Amino acid sequence: MPEFSLPADAITAYAEQAGWISAQTVPALPETLSMPLRRRVALRASGELDPVIWRAQEADWTRWADTRYRACASTAPLGTGAQPIRVGVKDTVDVVGFSTGLGLRSHRHHxxxxxxxxxxxxxxxxxxTAKVTTTELNIGVGSNCVNPYVPHIDPGGSSTGTAVSVAANICDIALGTDVLGSVRWPAGQCGTVGLRMTHHPSLLTGAFPLSPPMDALGWVTRSAHDLAYLWPLLGLDRLGDQAAPVPAPYRIGVVANIDGPNGTCGPEMRSALETARGQLEAIGHGLTEVRIDDLWALRGPAWELCARQAWDAYQLWQRWMTTELHETTRIALEVGAKVDNERYTWILEQLTRCRRAADAAFTSEGVDIWLLPLDPVVPPDVATANARTSTIPSPRDADYDRRIAYTPIASFAGLPALTMPVARDGRGAPLCVQFVGRRGSEQLLIAVASSLESAIGDLGLQPS
Known part of the structure; x- marks a missing residue:
């Protein structure tokens, strides 16, 4: 009787050859990755960090981590320069030498x-070193990524891979796009720091447009201190029209609208806000309550604007793309089809008015930045998130007030916003606050976040 390989033997042999890993196996970070980023940069500059060792350890870790967390659309090894800082870029943003897939199953361009x-x-x-995963066209549900710190918590979207790649230590900083929270949500849900930049059209060349008046670049790092270090080092402080931060202490306006009938802020997120508030006061920053009624009332129309502009864009770009869209992407687009021309015109008029008045709102309240929770409720678990039929809420949804959330405030006004974790809930999920500043105040937001991070201390977030 001839001998045949049994399925178990064949699969075991293939798994060994392919380098498959057990979900329970988490190797220790090599020293080149566990050391502070500033130290790695210094050691590479001095030549004390051998480039051959650095490249090999980085490649081994990236291979393992991307197998586990599925953050990357494609990767590239460090070259002969063995640069110390690894950058990820969302797969809706063009980079020479990488294809752009837009999160679609059957599209790419170079x-x-x-x-x-x-x-x-x-x-x-x-x-x-990586193009990182995104959802379909920035609006589909799900990316198949795994949240590195809390695998049972949804990693968010649409700049999912931007946050996951950083949390997984595949990248040290990653670029995404933030329309209504697309960088801030995954950054927050993955326990990292996410900064939406001021809306600046000249910076959006090469980024797939979803809603041009609200699109903005966004960056994710593992900590506010990493972001503060990399911001001038990589020349990110020269992007757009950024202002130098005013000296500390800062005047912080705590947004009181979350307590109103449409605030819908849950107790865990309110507690996180109070944690941040207490620490900021202890540092010496001045805090006062503010109201932003006009912008608060326009959070829903911001979603309508995004949906309508995505729908209009779809009528154009579908001629270049033959891929069949996921059902959740189609449902999101159809929300925009229901926004009629009269409503659309009114929303654009409100956006223009708010943009003109945005900076004056800080001046009238005598504050430098606003503070509020990232979201009304805690990050959803994977099962809850996967059950959604659309990323874009419709006014007909029963939970509409909760789903329009708090992130559209910065988006509609074209302002920068930074989110960071300040606590964890009983599931281990990170609970985040966000700071919103005047146009061009990115460096001020980073400075405030760094001071709060020092006060909060280590939250114990590690890849698992």
């Missing part, structure tokens, strides 16, 4: 030029 924020990175310090 960019002729890189988006300006990436093209200007110092080549001796930083290299793009």
């Amino acid at each position: 960019a002729r030029t890189s988006t300006p924020a990436i093209g200007g990175l110092p080549a001796r310090l930083a290299a793009v």
Whole structure:
């Protein structure tokens, strides 16, 4: 009787050859990755960090981590320069040398030029080592990524891979796009720090547009201190029209609208806000309550604007794409089809008015930035998130007031916003607050977040 390989033997042999891993196996980070980022940069500059060792350890970890967390659409090894800083870029943003897939199953194009924020990175310090996963066209449900710190918690979207790649230590900083929270949600749900930049059209060249008046670049790092360190080092402080921060202490307006009938803020998120508030007061920052009634009332219309502009864009770009869209993507687009021209015109008029008045709102209240929770409720678990039929809420939804959330405030006004974790709930999920500042106040937001991070201390978030 001839001998045949049994399925168990064949699969075991294939798994060994492919390097499959057990979900329960989490190797220790090599020293080159566990050391503070600032130290790694210094050691590479001095030559004390051997480039061959650095490249090998980085490649081994990326191979393991991407198998486990599925953060990357494609990767590239560190070159002969063995730059110390690894940069990830969302797969809706063009980078020369990588294909752009837009989160679609059967689309790719190859960019002729890189988006300006990436093209200007110092080549001796930083290299793009990954295009990172996104949802379909920024609006589909789910990305198949795994949240590195809390695998049972949804990693968020649409810049999912931006946050997951950083939390998994595949990248040290990653670029995404934030329309209504697309960087801030995954950053917050993955326990990292996410900064939406001021809306600046010139920075969006090479980024797939979803809602051009609200689209903005966004960055994710593992900590506020990493972001503060990398911001000038990589020349990110020269993007757009950023202002130098005013000296500390800062005047912080705590947004009181979360307590109103449409605030819908849950007890866990309210507690996280109070934690941040107490620590900021202890540091010496001045806190006062403020109301932002006009912007608060326009959170829902911000979603309508995004949906309508996505629908209008779909009528154009479908001629270039033959891929069949996921059902959740189609449902999201159809929300926009229901926004009629009269409503659309009114929303655009409100956006123009708010943009003109945004900075004056800080001046009238005598504050530098606003503070509020990232969301009304805690991050959803994976099962809850996967049950959603659309990422874009419809006014007909029973939980509409909760789903429009708090992130559209910065988006509609075109303002920068930074989110960071300040506590964890009973499931281990990170609970985040966000700071919103005037146009061009990115460096001020980073400074405030860094001071709060020092006061909060280590939350014990580690890849698992």
